[in-house]
Structure formats: structure tokens, C-alpha cells
Amino acid sequence: MAQRIDVKDLNIYYGDFMAVQGVSMTIDPKSVTAFIGPSGCGKSTFLRTLNRMHEVIPGAHVEGKVEMEGVDLYGPDVDPVAVRRSIGMVFQRPNPFPTMSIRDNVLAGVKLNNKRISRSDADDLVESSLRGANLWNEVKDRLDKPGSGLSGGQQQRLCIARAIAVKPQVLLMDEPCSALDPISTLAIEDLIQELKQDYTIVIVTHNMQQAARVSDRTAFFNIAGTGKPGRLIEMDETATIFSTPKEKATEDYVSGRFG
Amino acid sequence: MTTTASPPATTRRRRSGDTERGMSRVFRWISTAAAVLLLAVLAAVAVFLVQRGLPALTASGEELQTAGRLPRGMTHLGQLVGPLVFGTLLAAAIALLLATPVAVGIALFISHYAPRRLAAGIGYVVDLLAAIPSVVFGLWGGRTLAPVVADVWVWVAGVLNSIPGLEVRATATGRSLATASVVLAVMILPIITAVSREVFLQTPKLHEEAALALGATRWEVVRTAVLPFGRSGVISAAMLGLGRALGETMAVLMILSPGLLYSFQIFDSGQQQTIAAYIANQFPESSGLAVNVLIATGLALFVITMAVNMLARWIVARRKEFSGAN
Numbered sequence: 231m232a233q234r235i236d237v238k239d240l241n242i243y244y245g246d247f248m249a250v251q252g253v254s255m256t257i258d259p260k261s262v263t264a265f266i267g268p269s270g271c272g273k274s275t276f277l278r279t280l281n282r283m284h285e286v287i288p289g290a291h292v293e294g295k296v297e298m299e300g301v302d303l304y305g306p307d308v309d310p311v312a313v314r315r316s317i318g319m320v321f322q323r324p325n326p327f328p329t330m331s332i333r334d335n336v337l338a339g340v341k342l343n344n345k346r347i348s349r350s351d352a353d354d355l356v357e358s359s360l361r362g363a364n365l366w367n368e369v370k371d372r373l374d375k376p377g378s379g380l381s382g383g384q385q386q387r388l389c390i391a392r393a394i395a396v397k398p399q400v401l402l403m404d405e406p407c408s409a410l411d412p413i414s415t416l417a418i419e420d421l422i423q424e425l426k427q428d429y430t431i432v433i434v435t436h437n438m439q440q441a442a443r444v445s446d447r448t449a450f451f452n453i454a455g456t457g458k459p460g461r462l463i464e465m466d467e468t469a470t471i472f473s474t475p476k477e478k479a480t481e482d483y484v485s486g487r488f489g
Numbered sequence: 490m491t492t493t494a495s496p497p498a499t500t501r502r503r504r505s506g507d508t509e510r511g512m513s514r515v516f517r518w519i520s521t522a523a524a525v526l527l528l529a530v531l532a533a534v535a536v537f538l539v540q541r542g543l544p545a546l547t548a549s550g551e552e553l554q555t556a557g558r559l560p561r562g563m564t565h566l567g568q569l570v571g572p573l574v575f576g577t578l579l580a581a582a583i584a585l586l587l588a589t590p591v592a593v594g595i596a597l598f599i600s601h602y603a604p605r606r607l608a609a610g611i612g613y614v615v616d617l618l619a620a621i622p623s624v625v626f627g628l629w630g631g632r633t634l635a636p637v638v639a640d641v642w643v644w645v646a647g648v649l650n651s652i653p654g655l656e657v658r659a660t661a662t663g664r665s666l667a668t669a670s671v672v673l674a675v676m677i678l679p680i681i682t683a684v685s686r687e688v689f690l691q692t693p694k695l696h697e698e699a700a701l702a703l704g705a706t707r708w709e710v711v712r713t714a715v716l717p718f719g720r721s722g723v724i725s726a727a728m729l730g731l732g733r734a735l736g737e738t739m740a741v742l743m744i745l746s747p748g749l750l751y752s753f754q755i756f757d758s759g760q761q762q763t764i765a766a767y768i769a770n771q772f773p774e775s776s777g778l779a780v781n782v783l784i785a786t787g788l789a790l791f792v793i794t795m796a797v798n799m800l801a802r803w804i805v806a807r808r809k810e811f812s813g814a815n
């Protein structure tokens with residue numbers, strides 16, 4: 231189910247503004263890859279190009295290649311909708327659909343494209359997805375209540391359940407814990423560890439400890455100055471990045487010395 | 490401020506001094522005054538309607554027929570107000586039924602489909618539509634539209650007549666409730682479109698992106714994120730439109746060939762009439778009790794407009810738990 235992603239010489243633009251330049255990297259299947267770097271260096275921008283969410287912003291476009299198992303996601307006959315189905319996303323702020331119940335939120339992705347699903351299959355899927363997101367025990371008695379009535383941490387796990395319900399191959403997470411308290415954060419981190427058995431996970435985080443705790447490999451992005459494009463400085467095993475990085479900039483950043 | 494033990498004077502001075510200085514206080518007064526004025530005007534209208542309508546409500550059947558100028562054969566007010574309320578609601582409901590889907594479609598096109606330049610252009614044209622006076626709509630509807638749609642209505646009636654048990658008549662002049670409703674629909678289209686468009690544009694990006702990230706097509710984004718979020722706004726918009734359709738006078742007056750029947754023959758002439766058009770039609774020749782009769786029908790219009798608005802609020806409030814406000 232998990233697949234590898236190869237990025238080759240990717241430049242990302244917002245209109246004429248080049249936000250990210252020359253990124254090449256490989257994201258291993260069934261692993262957790264963390265993106266770190268100062269604010270504005272293009273981590274979110276880069277993450278969103280991995281499932282073509284970037285394109286929904288008017289004027290945004292890319293140059294270069296993003297390949298999943300050798301298939302160019304930006305190829306002429308690739309449907310962005312299909313790409314987003316197989317590469318799911320969890321956002322910085324929990325965003326369950328406020329007009330839907332918890333159950334319907336989990337099923338939202340499955341019910342797209344007018345897919346019919348039997349009542350019992352739906353029940354099974356809701357349970358397995360919520361269990362997968364470690365939320366089942368907390369919500370099993372109120373599946374028909376609105377998703378917006380949950381706590382922030384629960385909402386975020388609901389969003390994860392919704393994302394895994396469509397059985398994606400890759401899960402992208404953009405600072406999934408930044409709006410959460412430490413307990414909820416730990417719950418999500420534990421969940422990430424479990425999810426990597428089945429999915430390829432890419433997570434953006436500002437929390438160095440979090441990157442160190444959850445990820446197998448870490449990519450450090452940096453920006454030379456305002457108006458300049460962000461670049462991938464270094465990518466390596468997480469342990470290496472946090473102990474003996476090759477680049478001075480990486481070492482300064484992970485040790486808290488900016489420059 | 491019921492306790493006297495603590496020093497209330499300082500708190501009060503601090504409140505008015507720190508938090509409500511200068512402009513902020515002025516603004517508070519202005520907004521309060523505006524709200525009070527609005528309520529006062531509403532109350533004044535209600536009092537006027539009840540006061541001046543009362544003589545008609547209490548008058549005897551004979552008085553109503555002679556001094557009250559009730560149409561021939563009618564002996565109490567209900568016989569007039571009933572069909573008028575029926576005609577008013579029917580015309581407005583048809584107009585709403587025609588206008589809302591079109592308005593929502595246009596609003597969605599502007600907010601989520603059209604390229605930005607085109608969207609602005611269409612929005613502008615729709616707003617222009619709102620600026621056309623209703624007399625002009627009445628003239629256009631009566632002179633240009635009626636003869637043209639008459640053929641359509643005759644054809645529709647023919648088709649419907651082929652269904653056994655159904656008898657539909659259509660006038661060749663086109664001066665029917667159906668034509669009036671079409672014109673009303675055009676008239677309320679801009680307000681419904683404008684309000685819906687604003688609501689759709691305010692759909693949180695977060696929810697649209699949530700749908701997109703699940704692999705939703707553009708239409709599915711609209712269906713899962715935009716429409717549910719905009720639902721209560723669209724209902725409010727439709728109610729604004731309905732309010733206008735209920736009270737519209739000139740266009741109906743100039744198009745519809747009136748009657749006072751409880752009739753669903755919307756393609757025929759001489760069947761229904763609306764309250765506002767009836768009042769405008771009768772008022773110049775009325776005096777004394779006849780005016781009271783008209784005002785009493787106006788009261789009925791006032792009441793249904795209020796009722797419709799309350800109904801809308803209730804519909805919106807019913808699913809508040811699931812609304813976008815979290």
C-alpha cells in the first residue's frame with residue numbers, strides 16, 4: 231500500500247514568484263519523513279506539490295518531476311483528483327466538515343465520486359478508520375453527533391481517520407500538532423508510529439523534538455533571505471541530522487542557533 | 490450593580506473611562522439608536538395597520554358591500570382576503586421556485602467556476618438587474634414577455650392536458666399568474682444571487698481544501714463543503730427575495746389580468762390577484778370604509794411576510810448544531 235516518491239529538480243512558483251528551487255529527494259515507503267526549517271522556507275509549499283494541492287492556488291505551478299513508483303504525478307494524462315485520492319493530507323488546523331456527523335466525516339472521502347457503499351461495509355469502515363486513528367473508544371457512542379463538537383485533538387484524529395478511510399498510499403501532514411496540547415500531540419505521535427506500518431508518511435513540523443521522536447529521515451529546508459526561494463539544504467537519517475549533520479546551517483538550526 | 494458594599498463608583502468610572510472612550514461611546518449610541526428607530530418604525534406600521542384596518546374587521550356584511558366596496562357577492566372580509574392571500578403566496582412561491590435554483594447556480598458559477606474576470610462581469614450584470622425599476626419590469630413583462638410566453642404556456646397546457654384527469658387552461662394573451670411569476674423571479678434573482686455569492690465566497694478555505702485533499706472534483710467540493718456551509722445563507726437570501734416577491738406591486742399590476750378565485754390555473758387569465766396589486770388597483774377610487782378594507786388586506790400581507798420570515802429563521806436554526814459556526 232505504501233509507495234515511494236521521487237522528486238527531481240522541482241521548482242515551485244506562485245505566479246512569477248519562485249518559492250522553492252531545485253529540490254530533489256527520495257521519500258521511502260513505510261517510513262516517516264520530517265521536513266524542518268525556518269518559517270517561510272517553503273515546507274508547506276513543497277508538501278502541497280506532492281499531492282497537487284498546490285495547483286488550486288491561482289497562478290501556482292511547478293517545474294520538474296514528482297514520481298510515485300516511477301509515474302510522473304504531473305504527467306499530461308494524470309488526473310490531479312486521482313493523485314489526491316492516493317496521497318492524503320492532514321492540515322495544520324483540524325478541519326472536519328462542520329455540517330457532517332462524525333460518521334459522515336469519516337465516510338466523506340469514500341462517498342465522493344458517487345460511490346455506493348452498503349450500510350454494513352460503511353459501519354466496518356467507520357470503525358476500522360476510527361480505530362486506526364485511535365479515536366474509536368472516545369466517539370463510538372456519539373457517531374451521529376457533529377464532528378465539530380469534539381476537542382481539537384479529537385478533531386485532528388478524526389481528520390486522520392477521514393484521510394485513511396480512503397486508503398491512500400501516502401499521508402502528508404502539515405504541522406498536524408501545532409494547534410494541539412501536549413497530550414493530544416503525544417497521541418498523534420503514537421498514531422504516526424502505528425500508521426507507518428501501512429503508509430508512507432511525510433510530516434512538516436516546527437518542533438525539533440517531534441521530528442527527532444517520530445521520523446526516520448529528516449529534510450532541512452532553508453531560505454537565503456526574504457524574496458529568495460527556499461531550498462533543500464540536507465536530507466539524511468534523522469539521527470544523523472540531529473547529531474552530525476554535514477551542513478553548518480543544519481547544525482545551527484537544529485541546535486537552536488539561527489544564521 | 491446591585492451590591493453596595495464594594496466601591497461601585499470606581500468600577501463604573503473605570504468602565505466608562507477606559508473601555509468606552511470617545512468614538513466608541515458615540516458609535517454605541519448611534520447603533521443603539523438605529524436599532525430602536527427600526528423597531529419603532531416597525532411598531533408604528535403595525536399599529537397603523539391594525540388601527541385603520543379594524544373598522545373593516547368589525548363592520549357588518551352590508552356595510553362592507555356598500556361603503557366597503559367589496560366585490561359583488563361577498564359579504565365578509567375573509568372572502569376577499571382569502572383569495573388575495575392565496576394569489577399572493579402562489580405567485581411568490583412560483584417566483585421563488587424559479588429564481589432560487591438559477592440564482593444559486595449563477596452564484597456558484599461566479600464564486601467557484603468562472604475565471605475571475607468573467608465572474609466580475611457577470612456579477613456586475615446581475616447587480617444591474619437589481620437597479621431596474623419595477624415599472625420597467627411591468628412594462629416589459631406585459632408588452633414584450635407576455636405575448637411571447639403565451640405560446641409557451643399554451644403548449645405546456647396542451648402537454649399537461651394530455652394527462653388524464655388534468656384540465657389546464659391557458660390564455661393566449663399571456664396575462665396570467667405564470668407570466669407575472671416569471672417576471673417576479675427575474676426581479677428577485679439579483680438579491681438571491683448576490684447574497685448567495687457572498688456566502689459561497691466565505692466558505693472556509695480549510696473545508697474546501699479538506700474536500701480537495703480527499704480527492705474531490707470541483708463539483709464534489711461544492712457539494713461537500715460549499716453548499717452545506719452556505720445553506721442557511723441561501724435560505725436567508727431566498728427569504729429576502731420572497732419578501733420582495735410578496736410585496737411587489739407594479740409588475741404584477743401591469744401584467745396580471747386579475748381574478749379572485751382559489752385557482753391553480755396559473756396559465757389562465759382572470760384567476761388570481763395579489764394583495765399589493767389589488768391595493769394599488771383599488772386605492773385611487775376608494776374612500777372611507779373601502780380604504781379600511783384595503784388596509785386590512787395590507788395587514789394580512791404584513792402578517793404573512795412576518796410569518797414567512799419566522800419560518801425561515803426556524804429552518805435555519807433547526808440544524809444549528811451542524812452549521813458552519815464552530
Ligand SMILES: Nc1ncnc2c1ncn2[C@@H]1O[C@H](COP(=O)(O)OP(=O)(O)OP(=O)(O)O)[C@@H](O)[C@H]1O
Pocket residue numbers: 244247249267268269270271272273274275276287460
Ligand atoms: N498562496 C500563496 N501565494 C503566494 N505566495 C505564497 C502563498 N503561500 C505561500 N507563499 C509564499 O511561499 C513561501 C513559502 O511559504 P510556505 O507557506 O510554504 O512556508 P513554510 O515553510 O510552510 O512556513 P511556515 O513554517 O511558517 O508554515 C513564502 O515566501 C510565502 O510567502
Ligand SMILES: [Mg+2]
Pocket residue numbers: 273274275404
Ligand atoms: Mg507551513
